[in-house]
Amino acid sequence: MQAYQLTLRPETAFGTPLVGDTLFGQICWGIVEQYGEALLESCLQGYTKGSPFLVVSDAFPKGYVPLPTLPSAYWQQGEETDRKKLKKRQWLPESALGEPSRRWQMKAKSSNDLVPELISRHSQPHNSLNRQTHTTGAGTGFAPYESEQIWYAAGHEWQIYLLLDEGRLNAAQLQQVLTNIGLSGYGRDASTGLGKFSIIALEKTALFEQRSGNAVFTLAASCPQGLGYDAAHSYYHTQTRFGRHGNIQATAGQPFKQPVLMAQTGAVFSGTPSGKHNVGQGITGISQSQPQAVQQGYAPALSFDLEQAN
């Protein structure tokens, strides 16, 4: 698979954070809309059997990857000893990947170190008007509501890593689909203005090939269940994804998918076969209204040397 690096600039506020599995779902719908369902079907062949056509990472500030989730005892201590400050250091500069992994926390930056208020959340008040009575709300009387918006720092660029099997979907097609998503909006409330972004570049990256080691850390949420990773030397936080259908399926019948337990971005897995740039598996059987629906349980993964004490 060829690794691509997508650089984008958020143009408006977002309703849904830019994460890999949601973006993958929207790309799938984008392929159907742009090129027809037949192409998506051929792309998805073997998806749940360890052969994904596309693996999408979360969005990170340009030039950074997430700091792997490792116990604090693992890190070599630097000048900073305040644990709360250390916990906020979540962005690892790509340039620091060449150093011994124990030193990474020292090199990592917090969101505020990069730009003040890199990501901030604000409430946007709304009300909907009744066109007959010129009053708001569906209940009795005044019923305005607020929705939360995610604002990314103005002018700051973000990047997403994509592992693409070019035999099934070529880069130009992928770029076209991503452009469409940027124009029509990503995630919640795209129809009222949220989630627009512009693409600055989609280019090949050698970041994944350059690296080797006895462990990997992931760049998106993943499903590592039953894949034989070394439990004693794997570290991650879990989260439950309550997925939903997108596009026309979102309003046709049941919009909700089954919940999926995933390992959060930055998870560390040992005992992976070397030379593989992704971990996890494709998940299916999560929807009753669309049985063939899949969920990205794969995540792009960077190899590194996990120093094991014993």
Add this chain to the structure above:
Amino acid sequence: MERNMPQAFLQHYQLFLTPLSPLHLGSGEDYEPTNYVIEDGALYAFDPSQAALTPLQRNELLETAKRGDIFAIQRYFKKHGSVFADCAHNVVGVSRALADNYQEKLGQVANRERSGNKVGNNFTIERTAINPHNHRPYIPGSAFKGCLRTAVLERLSDGNLSRERIDQRNAIRYESNLLGSFASDGLRLLKTADFMPQGLVATQIQYATQIQYATNHKKQKVVKDGQVVRAKGVTGRRETIQHGQYRAFVADCTLQQLLLAHKPHIKQPDKSLPRKPVQPKSLQQLALDANRYHILRFEAENKILADQELVDPAWLQHTRMLLAELMPQLNRGNIMLVRLGKHGGAESKTISGLAQTKTVWLAAQAAGETHGLLPFGWALIEIDPQSENNALQDWCRQNSSHLHDIQAIQSKLAGRKQAAAAKAAALRAEAEAAEQARIAEAQAEQAAAAQRAAELEAMNPTERLIADWEERLQQFDFDSRNDVANSAFFNQMKTAFEQAVKEFDDNSKQQIAAAFSFKKLEVIKRGFFVGKREKEIKAILRQLRGE
């Protein structure tokens, strides 16, 4: 279909918005006197935590805040206005009347209630929605979409009003019968972006917003006893995006076509997909709906306002001429006239024949003004313009004289910020120097103390006692009113001397007695060794001398 052939399912448009009259789209946030000051005809909005306060100013703020008197806090910010203005993140033009009102009334009690409560003007100002990162105003896409939705609904209703009694429930049914429900709503396929302000450098456009009074007027002329009765409506302060800024905002918009050729798995397509008639074919079609809806309303409302001599006649004339000139484009759907935000009036948010309001809100420079006012919310949106719009540019030139002041203030703020940054740096340097001096002084004191300790260490016990008490007597700050401290000090001295009487040899005792003869003690601490203390110390000295 060829497998990899792109399908034309997405139409993309670029939209430019030019405000024709002041716009106010609230964000739910207010400017309050603790985060703004008004100086030289401009409102400076700031984050108080960013201000470079001197230690004196900081203490004053803490003291004022501790008192909890809201008027005192307001006065504090007004008093130190320029310090806070220097760190402003945003500057907004202010009408002269409002500036005067602020200068006169801020921090003053307007009314004392019988219960003793003091009531004053809280001077809050409703703010337009802003991008929290760069503090620039934007126009939420949801507002634009809501405006189009009303226009589409008007076309679909085609004048056939529901004859049922209008209430909440059947109103929703009426709307969903025409446009579709949540799932089958035709406008689901329209995806608008928020309108974002264009960069300053690229297009020479200012994002000036001016605060104006929103005044409230009776629409129809009311004559009573041969006199025209003027409405006495309430007024409010609003931050409004100013008119006359050519293509001030830009947005993307996409229109999706549903692709059902592949027969997606949908259980009840009738209920969950928009019907063909309500699927917008193009944005131009929606623009025609918007124009049909809004041009009528523009004319109707402004006729009433002109008859009442409320609206600014020059503005109305220019705007009517502009609309006449742009009529071919308006009729083709390349430009749309819209009404956005607060105070647009119920008639502009409702299908025809349902709303009849009696008052109108207008933008004014002063609370009592009744002439030369502007209606809220009118804007022109151009769809994918291929070239400059000369008519609109001319209109902006004619109606932008009010922007010059704001532009001047904005450029001044840039200079002011620079000066403030230099001042803050100087303050920081001063604080650092003071800190350095303090550290140096502490070090010197420490060294002196160490030297003194070493000296004391080198002496024999008698010399040490003499040196120690000479020093302590010098340092002791005698205050005849502080009896507790005086007694404590005298007792310490007495104990030390009594111990010397017991422990030291005769020679040493003589030395101590000579060093602290009563005459000397009287000189060192005048007024301290009197009465009982005089007797006691003399007794001890006698013992030391061996008498």
